[in-house]
Amino acid sequence: MRAEIIAVGTELLLGQIVNTNAQYLSRGLAELGIDVYYQTVVGDNKERLIQAIDIARERADLLVFTGGLGPTLDDLTRDALAEYLGRGIELHEPSMAKIVSMFSARGGSFVESNRKQALLVEGATPLRNDTGLAVGNALNVDGTCYLLLPGPPREMKPMFDNDASAWLKEQLGPAKTLHSAMLKFAGIGESGLEDLLIDLIREQQDPTIAPYAKEGEVAIRVSTKAADAEEAARKLAGTLTEIRGRTSSYLFAEEDVPIEATIVRTLTEQQRTLTLAESCTGGMVSELITTIPGSAVVFLGGIVTYSNGMKMKQLGVPAELLEGPGAPGAISAETAVAMAEGMRASADSDFALSITGNAGPAAAEDKPVGLVYIGLAERGRETRVEQLQLSGDREGIRLRAAKRSLYLLWQSLTGRC
Amino acid sequence: MRAEIIAVGTELLLGQIVNTNAQYLSRGLAELGIDVYYQTVVGDNKERLIQAIDIARERADLLVFTGGLGPTLDDLTRDALAEYLGRGIELHEPSMAKIVSMFSARGGSFVESNRKQALLVEGATPLRNDTGLAVGNALNVDGTCYLLLPGPPREMKPMFDNDASAWLKEQLGPAKTLHSAMLKFAGIGESGLEDLLIDLIREQQDPTIAPYAKEGEVAIRVSTKAADAEEAARKLAGTLTEIRGRTSSYLFAEEDVPIEATIVRTLTEQQRTLTLAESCTGGMVSELITTIPGSAVVFLGGIVTYSNGMKMKQLGVPAELLEGPGAPGAISAETAVAMAEGMRASADSDFALSITGNAGPAAAEDKPVGLVYIGLAERGRETRVEQLQLSGDREGIRLRAAKRSLYLLWQSLTGRC
Structure with missing residues (x-):
């Protein structure tokens, strides 16, 4: 079944709201094994809506509408579909009774326009709305399926998950659904990862392999259609084993989590603690780590030292590293090491990461924009330091430096270096 | 001009990501006075992409594409459009030089697939990409305009705001364009602000008044169509004066900047310095402040104290506040005051903000989720403390607490309290 949303x-065309419904429905349809080929957004205009239906009808056999079922004049979806199909409109008595009783319970008088929310396209199956008033519609007309759902997410989501999904499963019969595995990578870019897997990606048929980048990390989704989880696992196993073998230096999770979640989980398992000494990332690494619930158990805290005075006073970085002719300066390997070691010793943590560099926009200490040093102090081991030359704007440099520092920590935690 | 995005x-059709680009572009096009009639999402499939172009070509005279300009095999947008238009592909030498130099600066070897990102549809105007590698394309073919923008928002947004908008203005000619003033507010919610301005919003015609919420702040855009900036200023003046008069306790900027930008600018003007002591916000306030270029002049640094040990050792919070029967605990007004005063004294800054609270998901110290204390220590003044009970999820609570702390600092800096 090919779907169009x-x-x-x-309000969507004016950019006043984000179309989160399209994402929710796309994901839900994928889980039912239904391929979404297009998403369309059209305004509250009957003529253009009918044109959109006509186009979608040519290229899809399931049309899922959201929005335009409400009480106001510009709620046109039901009328437009009825007109397109040459059908009438009929009143759904139970929905009407619910609306009337809702109004009397609130002590308000019934507003006539609300009657619209109890209407169905002639012959449609009603879809229950547990969180609002507008009844949903489901129709199968000569093999093309139509679902009419409300626009507000809090009404749309339960209606889709309950009545609409059940109705779709009936239409599909005992078919196969899509099962996916998600792999998450750090320390490598999207093109580098694709290079490692290029033959698999080129030859993919079933399972399919889709790489994509998000928020400084790279993910791969491996998918197949199967009758149940067991069959899916069997079909995915070979591809997953091959990918794991080639990417073990970068593969930090087999679910859709950021690397900071893996770090917090691993530190917790190993009962080890972390502190942070940040300069150019300005607290971003702390912020990422503390996004994870439960991070308080392993993350003792961090110090953001933007001034040289703070680096000396709070972290014990020697003045001769920072100031005077010939000093390596704040943006240097020596300072990164001193920051990490000073932080770790002061808080007596098992690990301390430090990040110092120039995130731009202008050169600092005659060091180019994008030059970053990361230090990793670990109890009982020699401190490591890595030099990076990153490109992009200030936020991009900061995010990549932050994610790279977490990657270095992950390597240490998992015995990869 | 009628546009289709x-x-x-x-990844959009699978519901892996939300199409925030469509919102950003819709809003940006509306500001240029361009009506968006449709938004379409299509997968990485050349045949379906060409069909989508063909349909859009019938119903719009500006087609704005995002995505599919990257280095991988499934990045097809440029090729599809060239094929649809019957044009070739050409190399944009400056973009190629930039890619090669980026790779050599990183010390990596050039990956051949990245060459794709320097390609243009034959005859296209290149659009600069300041935050990534893929060059944008702008074409006018027989009166139909085509814009090709990258998919990652952090590349797409600056490219649209800069080169693409400038190119569109050229295509539009000296028509009356939309001029807007943006007002930014903190310390008040969207509905509270709407209450203050309800009569203006109800009666609006020209200029129009549009409130919206973003990232923990509220904004109002006041817009009118005018031939030039001078005429626009004349038409906007009365409405702006009225709004300013009613909202002066909350209005921190008359441009689209976050409150942290206003804070950094004001501290710089006043030659005063700031430090931060964060607990539940975990470095978020530091991160926000250091997002602003030039913040290093006024922001000395901050300490993220997640553990009680760090609160005592780094900030000098007395043990009797934190531990033992009857102690107020880490989440208390007393601890917020001690954190702010300890931080300010240790770094000898003019201001120190502290934030301690429970961001969830579970109760801590028997304190409810959402209970947050903010302390503000200021040289020569008594320390202020504010108690908040915030609602929402962990990230929402953290963000609102962080923004609220900056609002308190702004009030002090501008003599509002």
Whole structure:
């Protein structure tokens, strides 16, 4: 079954709201094994909506609408579909009774326009709305399926998950659904990862392999259609083993989590603690780590030292590293090491990461934008330091430096270096 | 000019990411006075992409693409458009030089697939990419305009705001364009602000008044169409004066900047310095402040104290506040005051903000999720403390606590309290 999602609402075209419904429905349809080929957004305009239906009808056999089922004049979806199909409109008595009783319970008088929310396209199956008033519609007309769902996410989501999904499964019959495995990578870019897997990607058929980048990390989704989880696991196993073998230096999780989640989990398992000494990342690494619930158990804290005075006073970085002719300066391997070691000793943590560099926009200490040093002090081991030359804007440099520092820590934690 | 936005990417159709680009572009096009009639999402499939172009070509005279300009095999947008237009592909030498130099600066060897990111549809105007590698494309073919922008928001947004918008203005000619003033507010929610301005919003015609919330702050855009900036200023003046008069306790900027930018600018003007002592926000306030270029002049640094040990050792919070029966605990007004005063004294800064609280997901110290204390120590003044009970998830609580702390500092800096 090939689906198209049609979101109806001028507020989407004006950019007043984000179309999160399209994502929710896409994911939900994928889980049912239904391929979404297009998403469309059209305004509250009957003529253009009918044109959109006509186009979608040519290229899909399931049209899922959200929005335009409400009480106001610009709620047109039901009318437009009825007109397109040459059908009438009928009242759904139970929905009407619910609306009337809701109004009397609130002590308000019934507003006539609300009657619209109890209407169905002639012959449609009603879809229950547990969190609002507008009844949903489901129709199969000559093999093309139509689902009409409300626009507000808190009404749309339960209606899709309950009545709409059940109705779709009936239409699909005992078919196969899509099962996916997600692999997450750090320390490598999207093109570098694709290079490692290029033959697998080129020859992919079933399972499919889709790489993508997000928020400073790279992910791969490996997918196949199967009747159940067991069959899916069997079909995915070979591809997953091959990918794992080639990417073990970078593969930090087999679920959709950021590397900071893996770090917090691993530190917790190993009962080890972390502190941070940040300069150019300005607290971003702390912020990432503390995003993870439970991080308080392993993350003692961190110090953001933006001034040289703070580096000396709080971290004990020697003045001769920072100031005076011939000093390596704040942006140097020596300072990164001193920051990490000073932080670790002061807090008596098992690990301390330090990051110092120039995130831009201008050169600092005559060091180029993008030059970053990362230090990793570990109890009982020699401190490591890595020099990076990153490109991009200030936020991009900071994010990549932060993620790279977590990658170095992950390597140490998992015995990869 | 009627526009259609075409987002290209199978990850959108699978629901792996939300199409925030469509919102950003819709809003940006509206500001240029361009109406968006449709948004379409299509996967990484050349045949379907060409069909989508063909449909859009019938119903729009500006096609704005995002996605599919990257280095990998499934990045097809440029090729699809060239094929649709019957044009060739040409190398943009400056973009190629930039890619090669980026690789050599990183010390990595050039990966051949990256060459793709320097390609243009024959005859296209290149659009500079300041935050990534893929060059954008702008074409006007027989009165239909095509813009090819990258998919990652951090590359797409600056390219649209800079080169693409400038190119679109050229295509539009000296028509009346939309001029807007942006007002930014902190310390008040969207509905609270709307209450203050409800009569203006109800009666608006020209200028229009549009409030919206973003990233823990509230903004109002006041817009009018005018031939030039001078005429626009004349038309906007009355409305702006009225809004300023009603909202002066909250209005921190008359441009689209976050409150941390106003804080850094004001501290710089006043030659005063700031330090931070964060617990539940975990470095978020430091991260926000250091996002602003030039923050190093006024922000000395901060300490993230997640453990009680760090609070005592690094900030000098007395043990009797934190531990033992009857102690107020880490999440208390007393500890917030001690953290702020300890931080300020240790770094000898003019201001120190402290934030301690429970961001969830579980109760801590028997304190409810969302309970947050903010302390503000200032040289020569009594330390202030504020108690908040915030709602929402962990990230929402952290963000609102961080923004609220900056609002308190802004009030002090500008003599509002």
